[in-house]
Amino acid sequence: MSEYWQEIHALTMRWVRRLSREKFSMLFTLVQPMLFWLIFFGNLFQRAADMQITQAPDYISFLTAGVVVMTVLNNGLAGGVDLLFDKENGFLERLMTTPIHRSSVILSRFIFVMTITSLQVLVIIGVAFLFGVQPATGLLGIATILMIGMLFGVGLTAISMAMAFSVKSHGDFFSVLGFLSRPMIFLSSALVPLAGMPAWMGFLARFNPMTWAIDAVRPLILTGWTEALPHVGMVVVVMVIFDALCLYGSAKVFRRAMG
Amino acid sequence: MDRAFAIQVSRLTKAYDGHTAVSDLSFEVYAGEIFGLLGPNGAGKSTTLRTLITLLTPTSGTASVLGHDTVREADVVRRLIGYVPQERAIDRFLTGREHLELLGALYHLSKAEAARRIAELLKLVELEEAADRAAKTYSGGMKRKLDIACGLLPDPKILFLDEPTLGLDVQSRLRIWDYVRMLKERGMTIVMTTNYLDEADQLCDRLAIIDGGKIKTLGSPAELKVGLGGDIVSLTLKDQSKIPTLVSALTRHPAMRAVKATPTGLDIRVESPEKALPAILEFANRLDCQLEFIEYHRPRLDDVFIAHTGRSIKDDLPKENVE
Numbered sequence: 001m002s003e004y005w006q007e008i009h010a011l012t013m014r015w016v017r018r019l020s021r022e023k024f025s026m027l028f029t030l031v032q033p034m035l036f037w038l039i040f041f042g043n044l045f046q047r048a049a050d051m052q053i054t055q056a057p058d059y060i061s062f063l064t065a066g067v068v069v070m071t072v073l074n075n076g077l078a079g080g081v082d083l084l085f086d087k088e089n090g091f092l093e094r095l096m097t098t099p100i101h102r103s104s105v106i107l108s109r110f111i112f113v114m115t116i117t118s119l120q121v122l123v124i125i126g127v128a129f130l131f132g133v134q135p136a137t138g139l140l141g142i143a144t145i146l147m148i149g150m151l152f153g154v155g156l157t158a159i160s161m162a163m164a165f166s167v168k169s170h171g172d173f174f175s176v177l178g179f180l181s182r183p184m185i186f187l188s189s190a191l192v193p194l195a196g197m198p199a200w201m202g203f204l205a206r207f208n209p210m211t212w213a214i215d216a217v218r219p220l221i222l223t224g225w226t227e228a229l230p231h232v233g234m235v236v237v238v239m240v241i242f243d244a245l246c247l248y249g250s251a252k253v254f255r256r257a258m259g
Numbered sequence: 260m261d262r263a264f265a266i267q268v269s270r271l272t273k274a275y276d277g278h279t280a281v282s283d284l285s286f287e288v289y290a291g292e293i294f295g296l297l298g299p300n301g302a303g304k305s306t307t308l309r310t311l312i313t314l315l316t317p318t319s320g321t322a323s324v325l326g327h328d329t330v331r332e333a334d335v336v337r338r339l340i341g342y343v344p345q346e347r348a349i350d351r352f353l354t355g356r357e358h359l360e361l362l363g364a365l366y367h368l369s370k371a372e373a374a375r376r377i378a379e380l381l382k383l384v385e386l387e388e389a390a391d392r393a394a395k396t397y398s399g400g401m402k403r404k405l406d407i408a409c410g411l412l413p414d415p416k417i418l419f420l421d422e423p424t425l426g427l428d429v430q431s432r433l434r435i436w437d438y439v440r441m442l443k444e445r446g447m448t449i450v451m452t453t454n455y456l457d458e459a460d461q462l463c464d465r466l467a468i469i470d471g472g473k474i475k476t477l478g479s480p481a482e483l484k485v486g487l488g489g490d491i492v493s494l495t496l497k498d499q500s501k502i503p504t505l506v507s508a509l510t511r512h513p514a515m516r517a518v519k520a521t522p523t524g525l526d527i528r529v530e531s532p533e534k535a536l537p538a539i540l541e542f543a544n545r546l547d548c549q550l551e552f553i554e555y556h557r558p559r560l561d562d563v564f565i566a567h568t569g570r571s572i573k574d575d576l577p578k579e580n581v582e
Binding site for chain 2: 003006007009010011014017018021022086089090091093094095096097098099100
């Protein structure tokens with residue numbers, strides 16, 4: 001057990017080191033969702049968005065939940081990128097010839113992605129606060145948001161890692177990534193509530209796990225526990241199923257790739 | 260030399276999606292020797308090596324390392340071996356020391372033990388000064404040295420080197436050869452792949468020539484050369500239309516072992532040059548074949564390679580990525 005922990009710790013710290021050496025890229029990934037979506041998009045649509053439809057005091061407080069979950073989505077889907085590079089330059093092979101538990105590499109990646117995502121979510125909630133968005137459910141609500149984010153993130157990261165192991169080239173990986181993430185965002189309640197969407201888009205959005213996550217995070221920020229709790233209960237169920245499917249599928253890929 | 264087996268490979272076959280990379284390979288590696296897998300790219304050297312280091316599961320057949328099966332006891336095998344991959348498997352953002360520290364943890368060394376070994380290895384490969392710089396600032400030769408230090412960190416019984424000097428400048432190559440010889444002195448068994456004939460010749464105690472997924476021949480470089488039977492006399496004729504005449508005349512002569520026509524003349528394998536050379540010259544004179552050039556040499560590994568694979572290894576050497 002202590003050997004297992006030693007492996008996971010060392011591998012996780014490697015990801016942390018890599019990130020800290022890429023200061024520019026770190027800043028960019030950290031700032032991008034806040035700057036682009038929350039600050040620009042949120043303020044830009046302030047007057048264009050119909051408050052009757054968003055059911056929120058202003059568009060930015062409506063959008064906060066969407067940006068939080070979008071960040072989880074993007075980090076999760078990109079979670080396998082570093083493994084892809086490791087696979088391509090032979091570093092993964094080097095790791096695989098050492099007497100480690102095969103799962104350590106995967107677990108270290110989960111831990112790293114979840115931690116970074118949680119920090120980013122906290123920053124986003126902080127920036128939203130500066131624009132006057134006060135989470136209705138307080139600290140406990142924020143903890144709940146982080147939990148929802150992690151539940152969603154686990155499945156996404158698993159898909160991303162499985163993809164990193166199965167694609168032939170990293171061009172393929174990034175094309176699939178783009179192809180997955182944009183429709184996931186537009187076909188969800190991130191930018192517009194389901195009620196405000198064209199019927200066919202709203203219909204598709206109902207099958208998007210992201211919609212469920214947003215619909216639970218949003219009342220935690222906007223209204224309060226009474227409205228949020230049923231959604232939170234629901235999203236836990238949806239995410240457990242989502243994660244189970246993702247983990248089951250990717251575990252097969254991992255076993256084939258790592259023996 | 261201790262003749263205990265370090266590695267036993269028995270009827271190893273590996274096929275990927277319909278393509279057979281190695282087929283029915285059997286060989287042994289003795290403890291304490293430098294064993295080479297020599298062959299052109301795509302011959303199956305890397306597949307064989309990667310099976311031995313537990314990265315690939317054989318389609319059929321078995322491989323064992325120090326008596327442990329590479330599939331059933333993969334974890335035991337991994338504790339006994341070190342691996343220096345072909346690509347520079349380096350994380351460019353980590354420093355040299357951080358690479359070694361990471362591996363120290365993955366081999367479950369205590370902090371103190373890891374620190375001791377890391378200091379020793381950095382000294383050995385002369386990377387002490389660069390140890391705390393990010394690997395992206397390293398030259399090709401330095402990356403290779405770091406790779407080797409990484410392979411040695413577990414203090415392995417057997418070290419596997421995949422194309423250890425591919426794309427390196429002459430000085431770095433010689434330095435790497437020195438390391439390999441020194442490790443052998445320390446009692447380590449070394450298995451390496453290479454497609455450089457001189458490297459195989461200079462470094463390996465024994466080698467297997469692999470082509471098309473099969474072992475064509477196996478032995479020490481000296482044995483392989485002697486095994487060709489005799490030294491080689493190459494003639495270049497002024498008038499190439501005379502080649503067949505000379506071939507048929509010499510073929511019957513008892514001092515010639517084998518006579519073969521080449522595009523410009525003849526290759527003659529001879530038992531003893533003292534007897535053969537006068538006879539060759541006499542025949543050439545008598546048949547009025549003017550010689551442009553005579554070359555006499557002991558068999559080289561090139562000749563061994565050509566004799567067993569029917570082609571020169573240089574025919575399909577990959578483009579080297581010289582850094």
